[in-house]
Amino acid sequence: MGDDEEKDAAIKAKEIGPSSIKCPMLNNTNYTVWSIRMKVALKVHKVWETIDPGTKDDDKNNMAIALLFQSIPEALILQVGDLDTSKGVWDAIKARHVGADRVKEARLQTLMAEFDRLKMKETDKIDDFVGKISELSSKSVALGQTIEEPKLVKKFLKSLPRKRYIHIVASLEQVLDLNTTSFEDIVGRLKAYEERISEKVEEEDQTEYNDQGKLMYVNTNSPQYNQDNYGGNRGRGRGGSFQWRGRGRGVRL
Template sequence: MGDIVVSKTKEGGGSSKISCPVLTETNYAVWTIRIRLVLKINKVWDLVENEIDDSEENDLSTALIFQALPEMLLFQLGNLKTAKKVWDAIKERYLGADLVREARLQTLASDLERLKMKDKDTIDDIARKLTELSSKATTLG
């Protein structure tokens, strides 16, 4: 599936586009960062975070999230009534229970301990790997 593009018209007639990938089994961390930004730009992130009761904004935030979900997940979450419930269900599915999250954090810690610079690696390669491990750990809490 291709990227989801959300267009927003700026005051004064211009428009901006934000590209958000469809959620997959491997891109949850990046997906959450991008979809959170889409929701903030559309001024509905607070509703997702706090479950504010505003049906029009709830519909908008839910629609934005659903646009970035694969069909199979959409069928599973389609009956949830609020964007916060959808967000929490996705988070639970991809982060799992506390035990799974702890296991993933331990795996990341092991990956960090095993990280060594090879002769062919550049400083940028190592920095990228460290940043990736850090981002994944941050996402897991």
């Protein structure tokens, strides 16, 4: 590798380094997503340890505070600006958005009740329903309670429309240990099944359409159909009146 190539490689490495990571901006409605993204940003800058578990390192602590201050509104900076540790700043931000313990517990109960009621609609796609489960799971983590993966797996399978997925769910419950199967594995299997039944439904719809067309063709060309139409006109005289032809002369009715 020449000098020019080494310089290019060094520039590219610098471009994708910590300095290129932008901090998300916190607002009144995005705390859960903000905390997840901010945690990653602090880890990339190698300063998350000053918050969890809370190690003492002046340089890293100052860097973490600087990053946090870049990601919160000015009004919030004025409220937490006197705190001298990044852990203190993080906890203060969390307390203002998550709430006190009682409020936090109430929110968690409401969230878990919503999780228990969640059902997949007949018109939903697997990806849409998985997104709803993942969103509730992330909010639960932000409130301090992690939903274990076996619970997510069982909730997912239980919430699927029975009419459409009963056969695949029964098969998976027989061949897999749901306590050790990952959520991603189950989702992948159901997505593959969804694709197959979608193709089957399209084929059945097309077959039904073709069968109906053939049936209409057969009915309109059947002898009985032609006989009924012929018989309906036979015996009509001029002017649409019926005539009876017996042994004698025709008598107009």
